[in-house]
Amino acid sequence: MRDLQQFTSEFILKNLSKVYSKTNYKLSELPPKTLCLTYDDGPGQYTHDIAKFLNEHHVRATFFVVGKYAYHHQDTLAKVKELGHIIGNHTYDHPDLPYYQSVDGELHYQVIRTDLLIRKFINGNKVFFRAPYGKWSAEVADELNANILSAINHIGPIHWDIDGIDCYYWKNDWALDDAVAKYLEDIHKKDHGIIVMHDEIADMDVVKPKNRTLELTKKLIPILLEQGYKFIGLDEIESLKQESAEVEKFRLRASNGKYIRLASADVTGLEVNGVKNDVLAEISLTDIGSGKVALKAANGMYFNSVNGESAGVLANSNEIGPFESFDLVQLRESQVIFRTATGNFLNIDKKNGNRLMCTVQFMRQAEIFSFAGTEMQVKPVSLKRRLFLLKKALLFIKSKLIPN
Numbered sequence: 001m002r003d004l005q006q007f008t009s010e011f012i013l014k015n016l017s018k019v020y021s022k023t024n025y026k027l028s029e030l031p032p033k034t035l036c037l038t039y040d041d042g043p044g045q046y047t048h049d050i051a052k053f054l055n056e057h058h059v060r061a062t063f064f065v066v067g068k069y070a071y072h073h074q075d076t077l078a079k080v081k082e083l084g085h086i087i088g089n090h091t092y093d094h095p096d097l098p099y100y101q102s103v104d105g106e107l108h109y110q111v112i113r114t115d116l117l118i119r120k121f122i123n124g125n126k127v128f129f130r131a132p133y134g135k136w137s138a139e140v141a142d143e144l145n146a147n148i149l150s151a152i153n154h155i156g157p158i159h160w161d162i163d164g165i166d167c168y169y170w171k172n173d174w175a176l177d178d179a180v181a182k183y184l185e186d187i188h189k190k191d192h193g194i195i196v197m198h199d200e201i202a203d204m205d206v207v208k209p210k211n212r213t214l215e216l217t218k219k220l221i222p223i224l225l226e227q228g229y230k231f232i233g234l235d236e237i238e239s240l241k242q243e244s245a246e247v248e249k250f251r252l253r254a255s256n257g258k259y260i261r262l263a264s265a266d267v268t269g270l271e272v273n274g275v276k277n278d279v280l281a282e283i284s285l286t287d288i289g290s291g292k293v294a295l296k297a298a299n300g301m302y303f304n305s306v307n308g309e310s311a312g313v314l315a316n317s318n319e320i321g322p323f324e325s326f327d328l329v330q331l332r333e334s335q336v337i338f339r340t341a342t343g344n345f346l347n348i349d350k351k352n353g354n355r356l357m358c359t360v361q362f363m364r365q366a367e368i369f370s371f372a373g374t375e376m377q378v379k380p381v382s383l384k385r386r387l388f389l390l391k392k393a394l395l396f397i398k399s400k401l402i403p404n
């Protein structure tokens, strides 16, 4: 294992996590004559045929899908994945997110509901996200970053360089060849970048039957290949690869205001004494399905609960097994409780240097952790909210004291 000093300095040098960037990702740094194909608003009736055609030409694309359609097209998504393409998240209802936020829409549901429908069709741990219409704001990023389930492992918003004008051609009954010519003109002018097209149309039902993006693809792609353009997948873009290695990282703050960190004396021991910006408090999370996650400490080792009832939870495992799997129970937004394989919950041994343990059997004894991305602040709870929570806590106690 690498020594403490070494990985400490490595972690300081790295850029800290963004998860959702405050601005749309700009990727104009793609090499000359290199294009990245993306399709939005599906899945729909043409999605599979587009995916198949591209695969026959050895082109990988990303399909940013809308949750409400993904629900009815699970088979299509399985086939698209099998053909080597990437599935991304394009929200559940396709709203204009800054507006949706301004009218108190539940932003994280747009991401989480879609995530539940597409996660099994995603290779690896990272989910690319694209905002509907490319509409985005720093406030939308902040709100999505504050919720553990909408934040962790998502990267975006991914923008485009070559516009998705295809829908306007279909809407206005303009000629297919004119759409091909328009894309070619734009690509020749810009030379490289991300292209967006629409395998389905999310907002205008009357345009859906007029969608000719399959034909557009069949005409456009062979021309571009013949002209020497190269296509790469979104997951092959260098800057995004670096960003996505960072998006898993976050910190867990306990009720004592301190963060879970590697203990300084013993690099595999975990204690809840970390302060803000403590590099030893960085944790990365892997979603392993069925509501379970694995937690990796700053030493690159997984949290292991096998001796957590006596010696504490240690960061000393290379592999994810039952004792490296934790049920993540989300309370609200950034608050979470973790349950181990024995059914016990993570807690803190306050008499023993705030060591991270798993000695408690009941959820009410579990430590409640607040999640914070490496750049994020944990929002303070307002007095009004605290009184409301106190009232709920009293009702819980009452329910225990007075049987029905």
Ligand SMILES: [Zn+2]
Pocket (backbone or CB within 6 Å): 040, 041, 090, 094, 131, 132, 133, 202
């Ligand atoms: Zn869209």
